[in-house]
Structures are given as C-alpha cells and as structure tokens.
Amino acid sequence: MDSDDRVVAGRAADGDPQAFEVLVRRYSTLMRVYARSILGMNDEADDVVQEAFVTAWQQLDSLEDLAAVKSWLMRIVSRRSIDRVRARHDHDDIIDYDPPAEAEASPAQAAQTRSLASAVGTALASLPAGQRRCWLLKEVAEYSYREIAADLELPESTVRGLISRARVNMAREMQAWR
Template identity: 90%
Template sequence: MATKATERTPSPTAESRHDGRLADADDRVVAGRAADGDPQAFEVLVRRYSTLMRVYARSILGTDDEADDVVQEAFVIAWQQLDSLEDPGVVKSWLMRIVSRRSIDRLRARHEHQDIADYDPPAEAAAAPAQAAQTRSLAAAVGTALASLPGEQRRCWLLKEVAEYSYREIAADLELPESTVRGLISRARVNMAREMQAWR
C-alpha cells in the first residue's frame, strides 16, 4: 500500500521538472493543458502575460489599483472560459481582448475617458545594464510619444499594436466605423514615427 501511495504522489523533483517543461512550452501546449483543467499550466499563462496585461490595463485606466483588479477579473474569466478557445495558439491575443474589454467597461462605467499616457514594457530579467538602460529610454520615449496623441488615436494604437486586435475588433470595441479606426491608426503610426525620431 505504501508503495502505491508513493507512486501516486509525484516527488518535488518530478513536479519541478513538470513546471519547467510547461514554462518552456509554447502557448498552444500550455493553453491546451490549462483548458483541460491543469492549474499549473494556467499559472504559467498568468506568469507569462500578467505583466503585459497590467501595463495595458494601467495605460487605459490610469491607476495601478484598477489595473490590478481588471487583470484579476480577466484571469478569472479566462479560467472559466478557456475550454471555449478554439485555437490555444492565440491565447495571448485572447487574454488581451478580455483585459481590454474589462478596462473599457470600467471607463464607460466612470462616464469619462482618461488619457492613456504610460506604456512601460518590462525589460527582460537578465538584461545587461546597458540594454536595461536602453529599454528604459525606449519606454520613456514611447510613453512621451503616446502622450502626444489624441485620445482616440492612443486607444486604437494600443489595441492594434499591444493587444493585437484586428481593425474590425477595434471598431466593435470602441463603437466606431472600421474606416475611422483605420484612419486613426494610420495617423497614430505617422505621429508615433515622427515623435520617436529623436530617440532613434
């Protein structure tokens, strides 16, 4: 009996190897496992995308507290609905859509439109000091460039470039004609390129 119990209980070393394999696996594998109810796989998704989701939510909402709440809500929704995701390989954009919709819902509930002024992509943990400094400089330049854009251009640019929305999805979420969205993103890209010239 003791032998069977031991066989059924993975050793810490085996669990560590399992976690390591999941951490190195691509999104399709990890999301597929999470959709099957594997909490360790879902935790990998949380670690992999929570920072990006928080940055994006904070950019829309303007406050860290609300961004944290929205990200938590998004992951609860994701855990409940993962089995409905037809292509696990697109889990990143799917998660970004959820956090975007939750953020926009909060904006609408407040009956106001706050500026989206700080986009701060995280540096890689193992980045060398010079590379980290360059990343911080780029983040500051992007934040300054975004701050110079009109509000609708900023929202459209973030949804397209950060959340990886299609034009149609942006139009639906922001309740704008698709032609307007295309125009806003086109102008935003021109303005961003102009503002970023000094950094280059």
C-alpha cells in the same frame, strides 16, 4: 514553460492549474501594461488583470482556437479596462507609464528615461483613441495587424491606416524630445 500556447491552453482548459499558471506568468505583465495604458492607474490595472484571469479560468474551455489564447486574454483585459473607464465616468485617457530605471542607471540616464516616458505619454495622449489603441496593440503588445483587426473588430486595412497615422503623429510629437 517552453510549450506553445495551444498546448498550455489545452491543458489549462482541461483543468490543469499549473498550465494556467504558465499562462498567467507568460502574459500577466503584458496585460498589466496594456490595462495601465487604458486606465492610467496601477491599482485598477492589477484588479482588471486579476478579473481577466478569473474570467479566463472560467471560460477557457469555450475558447475554440487554443493557439489564439494570447489575443483572447488581451481582448478580455481590454474590455474589462474599457468597462472600468466607463464605470468611473472619467473618460480622459491618461497614459502614465513610468518604466523602472535599470539598477545600474546613472541619475542622468534615469532622468532621460523619465523624460522619454513622459514625452511618449504626452504624445500618446494627443492621439485619437482609435490610433492610440492600435498603436499600443502593435508596438507594446506586439500584435499582428490581423490580431488587432480581430480584437477591435475593424477591417485590417483600417487598422493599417490607423497605425500609419499614429506613427506619423507620434514622430511629429516626439520631434521636440529629440
């Protein structure tokens, strides 16, 4: 479980189901959050993540840079999610992320958390699609600028600009919440 991605992915590529299980445990939550941010629905997000892992299991041996397995998995889930959006002919991007309240959270804290999540969702929904995707990959998935550029097939300078504008727009939209 503590091995780096290159070692775990190499073992999984050699057909080790336990190594692949480590990858699933390591990245399924991140992939689910990202899929949900694109799809706006939990049930579809779970299906997309499952499909992405099936694809990954079938094609892992074709991955050239095993250390890049995280970005490769995120690229698969991103493309699967976008395909789902296109297939349903519903092109409204709705961000519906409602983080669970902490077990010891008071009702006031829970209400504030829901209010913040709603405000972030509204702010994200107001961003242009390119800014939103870049912001989510940077802030939620914790991708580097280089990984985002590779994933979205954009120049790194464009990614930096999109994220910069997204941060300015998010700060402006979130000003009322403060």
